[in-house]
Amino acid sequence: MPIENKKTKILYVITKSNWGGAQRYVYDLATSLPKKEFEVMVVLGGEGLARSAMAEGLTRRATPEGELTTKLIAQGIPVLPVPTLMRDVGISKDIASFFALRKIFKNERPDVIHLNSSKVGGLGALAGRIAGVKKIIFTAHGWAFNEERPWIQIMLIKFLSWLTMLLSHRVIVVSRYDEELGNRMPFVNQKIIHINNGVKRIKYASKTSARENLLGETPLVRKKIWLGTIAELHPNKGISYALQGLKNMIQKTDFKDFLYVVVGEGEDRDKLKILVEKLDLNTHVVFVGKKENAATLLRAFDIFILPSTKEGLPYVILEAGIAGIPTVASAVGGIPEVIEDMQSGILVKPKNPEEIALALEFLFANPQKRAEFGETFKECVVSTLSIEKMVRETLMLYKSNDKASNTR
Numbered sequence: 132m133p134i135e136n137k138k139t140k141i142l143y144v145i146t147k148s149n150w151g152g153a154q155r156y157v158y159d160l161a162t163s164l165p166k167k168e169f170e171v172m173v174v175l176g177g178e179g180l181a182r183s184a185m186a187e188g189l190t191r192r193a194t195p196e197g198e199l200t201t202k203l204i205a206q207g208i209p210v211l212p213v214p215t216l217m218r219d220v221g222i223s224k225d226i227a228s229f230f231a232l233r234k235i236f237k238n239e240r241p242d243v244i245h246l247n248s249s250k251v252g253g254l255g256a257l258a259g260r261i262a263g264v265k266k267i268i269f270t271a272h273g274w275a276f277n278e279e280r281p282w283i284q285i286m287l288i289k290f291l292s293w294l295t296m297l298l299s300h301r302v303i304v305v306s307r308y309d310e311e312l313g314n315r316m317p318f319v320n321q322k323i324i325h326i327n328n329g330v331k332r333i334k335y336a337s338k339t340s341a342r343e344n345l346l347g348e349t350p351l352v353r354k355k356i357w358l359g360t361i362a363e364l365h366p367n368k369g370i371s372y373a374l375q376g377l378k379n380m381i382q383k384t385d386f387k388d389f390l391y392v393v394v395g396e397g398e399d400r401d402k403l404k405i406l407v408e409k410l411d412l413n414t415h416v417v418f419v420g421k422k423e424n425a426a427t428l429l430r431a432f433d434i435f436i437l438p439s440t441k442e443g444l445p446y447v448i449l450e451a452g453i454a455g456i457p458t459v460a461s462a463v464g465g466i467p468e469v470i471e472d473m474q475s476g477i478l479v480k481p482k483n484p485e486e487i488a489l490a491l492e493f494l495f496a497n498p499q500k501r502a503e504f505g506e507t508f509k510e511c512v513v514s515t516l517s518i519e520k521m522v523r524e525t526l527m528l529y530k531s532n533d534k535a536s537n538t539r
Contacts, residue, residue, distance in 0.1 A: 138170045139529065142241040144232070144255045146218055146248040148177035148197030151363055152446050153247045153272045156328065158199060160245070162206050163522045169529075172209045174235055175199065176216025176228065176251070211235055218250055229254045236262035243268060243529050246299070249275040253291050256298035268528065269299040273443030273464050274312055278367060296322060301528060305444040306465025324528065327465070329521030330449040330512070333426055341431035345392055345419050354390035354415075356495060359432030361425045361447050362439075364397030364418075369438035369461060369481060371399075371406055376438070376487030378410040384492055391416045392432070394425050429454040433501065434494055439463055440481045452512035457504035459490045469516065475508040 141164065143157045161171045177197050203210055213231045215224040232255055236244065246255040246269045259267045276289040296302050296319040304310045305328050314320040336344065346352050358377075362368040370393060377391060393403070393416065400418065407416045422428060426447065429435065435451040435458045442464035451458050452469065460466050462478040470476040477494070479486035494501050 136168075138168060139243065140170045140172075140239070140241045141529065142172050142174055142236070142239060142244045144174040144244060144246050144251050145199070146176055146216055146251045148175045148200045150198035150202075152328075152443070153270075154199040155446050156270065156272065157245075157247055158202055159329075159331075159518055160522065160525060161203065161208050163518065164526070172211055172239065172241075173199075173203055174211045174213060174232070176213045211239075216251065216254075218248075220250075225254065229258055232258040233262050236264055242266065245270065246295075247272065249288070249292065249295070252295040252299075256295050260298055266301070266529070267299045268301045268303060269295055270303040270305070271309055271313070271443070272305060273441055274309055277312075277441045277464075279440060293317075293319065303525070303528070306468055308464055308468070309443060326521060326524045326528075327468075327516055328444045328446060328449065329516050329518040330446060330453060331518045332513075333429075333450060333453055335430045335454055336427050338430050341428040344428055345394070345422070345431055346417065351390050351414075351417060355388040356390070356433045357431055358389060358391040358434050358436055358491070359394065359429070360391075360436050360438075361394040361429070362397075362437065363395050364393070364399040364403060366399060367439060367441045368397075368399075369440045370403055372482055372484050373436050373438040373487055374403070374406055374410055374412060374416065375484035376491065377412060377415060379484050379488035380491050381415075383488065384495075386492075386495060387415065389415060389495070391436075393418045394420075394422050394428070396421045426450040426454075429456055432456055434459060434491065436487070436491075437461065437466070438479070438481070438487060439466075442466055444469070449512050449516050452508040452516075455505040455509040457494060457501040458508060459487060459494070469511060470508065471511075474504070475511055476504050 143161055145153060145157050157173060161173055164171055200210055213228055215227040217224060236259055241264060243266045244255060244259050244264050246252045252269045256267055256269060274292060276285050276292060293316045302313060302323045303326050304313055304323055307325060310323055310325045313323045342352055360370060381387060407413060429451055435456045437448055437460040439461050444465035448460060448466060448469060458470060458476040460470060460476060460478060461481040463481050467478055470478055472478040477490040479490055
C-alpha cells in the first residue's frame with residue numbers, strides 16, 4: 132500500500148480571541164493553507180473563557196468566546212484555549228500561560244508554531260524552545276515599543292521584543308518600516324523577513340444599502356459628504372485627533388454638511404463621546420458600534436480616515452483601497468508604503484489635527500481629486516497586496532530549511 136505523506140502541523144498562537152488585524156491575519160492563513168499538506172490548529176486566550184476550561188484545564192471542548200473563535204470553528208479549525216492568556220501583564224497568569232503553552236507544544240508536537248502579538252510572542256517562543264519545536268515563527272504586527280508609553284516601559288518592551296526575536300527562528304514583519312526598526316537590533320537581522328499583509332476581493336454593499344445598514348433612515352443620512360473610520364476604539368487609533376481636526380475645519384471653512392461615522396467598539400468609546408460633546412460635534416459624529424463584516428460597508432463613505440498613532444500594515448487601509456475610497460491616514464508604520472501622498476491619498480503627521488483639517492478641506496473642495504485618489508489607490512492594492520501573495524510567501528517560509536531558521 133502507498134505510504135501517505137505526513138502533513139506539516141502548524142500551531143498558530145495569539146493572545147486575544149476578539150477580531151482585529153492580528154486575528155484576521157491568523158484566520159486568513161489558517162483557512163488558506165492546503166488541507167492535503169497541512170494540519171492546522173489555533174491556540175488563543177482572551178476574556179470570556181468558559182468556567183469548565185478553568186476547572187478542567189486545556190480541553191478542546193472548552194473554548195474562549197470571541198469572533199475569531201466563532202469564525203475558526205465554523206471553518207472546522209480546532210481551537211485550543213489558554214484561559215490565563217490575556218493582554219494585560221499579570222505575573223501569576225503569565226507564568227500559568229507559559230506552562231500551558233509548553234504543555235500544548237509537547238502534547239501536539241507541531242512542526243511549526245507561528246506566534247502573533249507581543250505578549251504571546253515572548254511566552255510562546257520561550258515555551259517552544261524548551262519544548263523542542265523545530266521552527267518558531269513570530270509575526271510583529273507593528274512593534275509595541277512604538278506605542279505612547281513612559282520611556283522606561285518603552286525600553287522594557289523593546290528589550291522583550293528583541294528577546295522574542297532572539298528566541299524565534301524567523302520573524303515576519305508586515306512593513307519595510309518595521310523591518311528597518313528590527314534590523315537595528317543586534318544579532319537578529321538575518322532572521323527578519325518582510326511579508327506584506329494581503330486582502331481578498333470583497334463584495335461591497337452599494338452606497339445606499341451600506342448607509343441604510345449603518346444609520347437606517349435617520350435625518351443624518353442626508354448629509355452631503357460621509358467620512359468614515361472602521362477601527363477598535365483604542366488610543367493607538369488616534370480618533371480623538373480626527374475629531375479635533377473636524378472642529379478645526381468647521382471653524383475655518385464653516386462647512387457643516389458632512390457626517391463622520393465611526394464603526395467599532397473599544398475602551399475609548401466613552402472618552403470619545405465626551406470629546407464629541409465638548410467639541411459640539413453631536414450633529415456631525417455618530418458611533419454605530421461594531422458591525423458584522425464592516426468592510427463590506429466601506430462604500431458608504433466618500434472619504435476614509437485612519438488617524439493612527441501606531442500601525443503595522445492595517446487591513447482596513449487595504450480594504451478601503453480595494454473599495455476605491457480616497458483616504459486620509461497618518462504616515463505611520465507601513466501606511467506610507469501603500470499610500471503615495473497626494474497621488475493615491477493624503478498622508479498626515481500623527482497627532483496633528485491641523486493637517487487632518489487641511490486634508491479634508493482639500494478633498495471636500497476637489498471631488499475630482501477624490502475620484503482620482505480612490506482609483507489610483509485601488510490599482511495599487513489589487514496589483515500588489517493580494518492574500519494569495521501573502522499566503523504563498525508565508526508557505527515558502529514554513530517549508531524552507533534555510534540556515535536562518537536554525538540559528539541561535
